Amino acid sequence: MARVALFVLLLIAGLALAGGLADAFGLTVFAPEVPAILTAQLAWSGVTMPLGVGLAVLAGYVQDLDAGGVTGLGALAYGVGFVVLARLARRFAVPGAVGRLLVCAAFVAFVDLVVLVGMVAALPSVPGRRIWDPHAWDAVAWHVAATALAGPAVWLVAEAAARRVGLDRVTLVPRTGGADR
Amino acid sequence: MATSWRKIRDALVVVGLLVVPLLLVVSFLRTPERLGPFDRAIRRITVPLEAGVSYATRMVGAFFERWILQAKLQEENAVLRGQMRELEREVRSLRALAEENEELRRALQMREKATEDLLVAERVGIEQSPHFRVIGIRIDRGRGQVREDMPVISADGVVGRIDRVYDDYSEVMLVTDPRSRVAVELPRTRAQGILFGVGEDLCEVSVPEEFDVREGDLVQTSGVDDIFPKGQPVGAVTAIEVRPDGTKHLEVSPFVAFDRAFVMWVVLAPAPAADPLAERPPADPPAAGFSAVE
Structure with missing residues (x-):
């Protein structure tokens, strides 16, 4: 329960922090990596699958609310992503901080891609509108750059918080059915 | 299971x-x-x-x-402070211009009312007492334009008289100067006297005790000294002291704020005497083409 409480606490604080920072700098691209990184950390923390999926869906839902995209799309991506990640965590070890960072980055990229594709697909068709015009590409490139810049900082905070409550001990070893318990 | x-x-x-x-x-x-x-x-x-x-x-x-953006705000603050100083300087400059404009307006109105032959003069310098009071004024009219003892007046009242004339400027002896003497009267009671300067921003005059004088009474030139034109305001009575010699000793505060008087007039010649016929209706002209019947 301590892990769950910590997760929710970090989720709220991290989202508010990142969202607030983005707001302060006039940006709108900081927020997504916060719940994604926390969810990725959660996959190796040994929580049960239903609880993990529930938390992941919650994180995605909060991100949906914050980002203002298609509500439910992020939550779905987080849920599916968590299931995949938790299954992988049973078989593969992720050694070292760099490894964990890469996993988090991959999860962020997956979630972002799903949300982006979903939003594009959900766009109402308007005659003459081109989805992939240069402006759209600029926005995507800017979002990727900002995520790459801000992501490691968010990840560091999440790592430090996880280490403080001993979560890092279980994130380094492959789980043998941990996520299924 | x-x-x-x-x-x-x-x-x-x-x-x-x-x-x-x-x-x-x-x-x-x-x-x-x-x-x-x-x-x-x-x-x-x-x-x-x-x-x-x-x-x-x-x-x-x-x-x-x-x-986080405090540093940015501090920079902005510094820039804004600089702009504020600049604006304050401009406001001060505009205020000075407004005062000068007001002074000139009042002066213009007075010039239209005055019947004397006046020469406009501008203050070019002052003499101050150790208490930072103006005790002398220099104007931009010199030899060939003005002479000693010519009265100097402003829109607010009597300033003084020309004391010394130099090539390009003159020194004005203020009515508050201890050497200054001005024939004055109190128009409300017709009491007359000689106004003495007693120093910084103050004059004195003695009038017979029987005149009813009150604080705030107007004091103006009486014209009997043949120097100052009659009816120019000088100041107001601020204190009254009855003396044993049967006189009332009055303290008079001048109307003119000497530190803010920038434009004034030198009275070159008094107003001409009033035309005794000016108010009489013209006589009926004789009818042309007719003559009285004998």
Whole structure:
């Protein structure tokens, strides 16, 4: 329960922090990596699958609310992503901080891609509108750059918080059915 | 058996959890006319939640705006302070221009009313006492333009008289100068006297005791000294002292603020005497082409 409480606490604080920072700098691209990184950390923390999926869906839902995209799309991506990640965590070890960072980055990229594709697909068709015009590409490139810049900082905070409550001990070893318990 | 039942239950829960966001997506992609009760309920729940998240983000954002961007604000503050100083300087300059404008307006009005032959003069310098009071004024009229003892007046009243004349400027002896003497009267009572300067911003005059003098009474030139034109305001009575010699000793505060008098006039010649015929109606002209019947 301590892990769950910590997760929710970090989720709220991290989202508010990142969202607030983005707001302060006039940006709108900081927020997504916060719940994604926390969810990725959660996959190796040994929580049960239903609880993990529930938390992941919650994180995605909060991100949906914050980002203002298609509500439910992020939550779905987080849920599916968590299931995949938790299954992988049973078989593969992720050694070292760099490894964990890469996993988090991959999860962020997956979630972002799903949300982006979903939003594009959900766009109402308007005659003459081109989805992939240069402006759209600029926005995507800017979002990727900002995520790459801000992501490691968010990840560091999440790592430090996880280490403080001993979560890092279980994130380094492959789980043998941990996520299924 | 218990383990496999638990696995099935967990799998169902996971699928259920994943169906919820799927339903949300489907619901939110529906057009307004196709919304069902479920969609409406979802939206009813989502909207306040979204507002809460947005509010929390905005609050934290405001905190960071104050905290992180403090340096930027300090820079802006420094720039704004500089601009404020510049604007204050401009305001002071404009205020000085406004005062000068006001002075000139009043002077112009007075010039139209005055009947004396006046020469406009501008203050070019002052002499100050150790108490930072103006005790002498220099004007930009010199030899060939003015002479000693010519009266100097402003829109507010009598300033003094020309004391010394130099090539390009003259020194004015103020009415408050201890050497100054001006014939004055109190128009309300017709009491007359000689006004003495007693120094900084103060004059004195003695009038017979029987005159009813009150504080605030106007003191103006009487014209009997043949120097100052009659009727020029000098100041107001500020204190009255009855003396044993049967006189009332009056302190007079001049109307002219000497430190703010920038434009004044030298009276070159007094006003001409009033025309005794000016008020008499003209005589009827004789009728032309007719003559009296004898």
